[in-house]
Amino acid sequence: MTRVVDILVPFALDQAYSYRVPDGMALEPGDVVAVPLGPRSVMGVVWAENPSPNPRIHNRMKDVDEKLDILPLKSELRKFVDWLAEYTLSPRGMVLRMCLRMGDLGPERERVGVRLAGPPPQRMTPARARVMQALADGMVRSKSEAAHDAGVSAGVINGLVDEGTLETLILPPEPVAKPPDPDYFQPDFSEAQGAAANRLREFVIAGGFSVSLVDGVTGSGKTEVYFEGVAEAIRRDKQVLILMPEIALTAQFLDRFAERFGVRPAEWHSQVAPRKRARTWAAVAAGEVPVVVGARSALFLPYTKLGLVIVDEEHDPAYKQEDGVRYHARDMAVVRAREEKIPLVLASATPSVESEVNARRGRYARLHLPERFGGQHLPSVEAIDMRREGPPRGRFIAPRLAEAVKAELERGQQALLFLNRRGFAPLTLCNKCGHRLACQNCDAWLVDHRFRRRLVCHHCGFSMPTPEKCPKCEAAESFVPVGPGVERLEQEAAELFPGSRILVLSSDLVESMDRLRQELDDVAEGRFDIVVGTQLVAKGHHFPKLNLVGIVDADLGLANGDPRAAERTFQLLHQVVGRAGREEGRGYGFLQTHQPEHPVMRALIAQDREAFYSAEIAAREAMHYPPFGRLASLLISGGDKHLTEQYARKLAAISPLDERVKVLGPAEAPLAVVRGRFRFRLLVKSPRAYDLSAFMREWLAAAPKTKGTLKLEVDVDPQSFL
Ligand code: ADP
Ligand code: ZN
DSSP: OOEEEEEEOSSSOOSOEEEEEOTTOOOOTTOEEEEEETTEEEEEEEEEEOOSOOHHHHTTSOBOOEEOSSOOOOHHHHHHHHHHHHHHTOOHHHHHHHHTOOOOOSOOOOEEEEEEOSOOOSSOOHHHHHHHHHTTTOOOEEHHHHHHHHTOOHHHHHHHHHHTSEEEEEEOOOOSSOOOOTTSOOOOOOHHHHHHHHHHHHHHHHOSOEEEEEEEOTTSOHHHHHHHHHHHHHHTTOEEEEEOSSHHHHHHHHHHHHHHHSSOOEEESTTSOHHHHHHHHHHHHTTOOSEEEESGGGGGSOOSSEEEEEEETTTOGGGBOOSSSOOBHHHHHHHHHHHHTOEEEEEESSOOHHHHHHHHTTSSEEEEEOSOGGGOOOOEEEEEEHHHHOOOTTOOSOHHHHHHHHHHHHTTOEEEEEOOOOSSBSEEEETTTOOBOBOSSSSSBOEEETTTTEEEOTTTOOEEOOOSBOTTTOOBSOEEEESOOHHHHHHHHHHHSTTOOEEEEOGGGOOOHHHHHHHHHHHHTTSOSEEEEOGGGTSSOOOTTEEEEEESOTTGGGSSOOTTHHHHHHHHHHHHHTTTTSSSSOOEEEEEESOTTSHHHHHHHHTOHHHHHHHHHHHHHHHTOTTSEEEEEEEEEESOHHHHHHHHHHHHHTOOOOTTOEEEEEEEEEEEEETTEEEEEEEEEEESSSOHHHHHHHHHHHSOOOOTTOEEEEEESOSOOO
């Protein structure tokens, strides 16, 4: 009897293919194999037995080439792949591919060590003498360690090897992660912290699926508290995954972790070098890595004994992957924890409305940390009504904010001016004919970036020097900037506060992560007086001398038609204002706004988070927006506007009929053209208890094939509506 198995390959295919198992090859579901696919041999994973194969088609099947020397994928991970693919309507092979991003599995480069073995060299130099002294203990060191310890170059070490003074040995590979010590350092907890830590510990001890929301203002000790859950998991020999929304935060977190556990955790994200990835992947699969800190892709690693997952800054929009497989890492972490039957911890000072609703309804356990550690007050916040007390024309800092900044600087303190807009000005127009400089590929204005001396499109990256003359009326020197970006704000600040040291922090100006860290340290150590920054400065940094935060345009995020605009604005501004007064004195925040009565502004001023959530939850419920209803979006794009729109209309016309589901559109997308492609959107709304993925699948199965440049993209639970 021929044995047949179904094998999933990591390509844009939803189906697993059947292969014959050669005699004598022991295969189990989850095993990683090589199989022929067309002319190639590719990696695949045994997904299932195929118990009732039809003997007549056996002859047309191919054999599995070989079983690879890679640890198998556990059934929990395979179920997770199936679930995620089905939910997001992605081909299963593409989800599997995220699990198999194991880097370069090529041969390990050997680590060479040296130790003192032979007679002293013929010719002695001071450098050589230092090496002899540093290695006098006879211990083996890697070449680079030896060079470092002796304060010499690698050449000196190699010279001594050639002379026979040092002998070389092959060292075992360095472990990916050393064992963390759960009792390395434990802080004294406040009562609320201790209570929260105890409950987390209990969840880990009890095992089984649970979700807790660690909810506390910035600086309340959320990290310290969830570290107790991590410690408990380590004691029980379980693996822990800590997810961060951004790579930059991951890097900062490593040392923080080492202060608590004595060693750094393993790191996983797209910037980890291939060889390191390969070793980390294999070590995670072997259960040798106790703790992984990573960006969303770390969710797909083959943990063997996962015991706890933590999602830090769970509200952060960066958890949504917006290309390829579109998934939300926080939501999928919940799914993974459910499959693995383990506890999950969400942490945030401003939880997502989704998580807040779950906590209010008791589906998530809320672990509340009501105050900042050390009794620091939260900053007090005031509005500056731009309709009544705004700055003069062409200026963006209102007199009252300027006064407050001046007073801070006189007291030797720092101020942060926040504006979530890169560049000098978002729009440039000709003051003779009114012509606006727009991108040639997109339906968007070009943003003036003066530091780089270019006009840049923020959607496709197109850039050009500012033209000498207006392309329309040919007037010379007629361009005027409209509206502010951080670079323009810096200019204004330099005029208002002469002699102050100003730093602009904006992602487009970051040359490297190291450089950014240096600049942040400079701010923390008081080498700048004023920081002008975009959302790059909102997260995770601690500036002891910063007492004042001015939000230059608090209304900026409210303008777009995104159902989450209010929530996002509240979260971002709360976080930015929270940078003030973390250590000394009392912090102040100023919101420059045209709508001080807006619920977001009122909640920020009154420090009434509950009021904001209650109002926002009521509004979502009334509109049947998430989490009270489900959304999916279809984006149809193509190089020809007419054909694209036609296809979108056809698609709308054939949608399955179900009175519980509303199909809105097609409408031109808010960003109607990007990279020369015309874009149309359909939005689908259903009740909460409805299988919207199944509805979408049925619909797309009936959709006409996309031809030429036409492209159809599905997004379940969309976060972006542009
Ligand atoms: P959050 O994650 O809520 O922003 P953190 O855990 O980062 O808060 O804590 C903020 C700061 O306070 C950190 O420097 C942390 O080490 C310190 N901290 C918090 N709780 C304690 C404690 N119980 N003992 C000593 N330091 C603490
Ligand atoms: Zn563009």
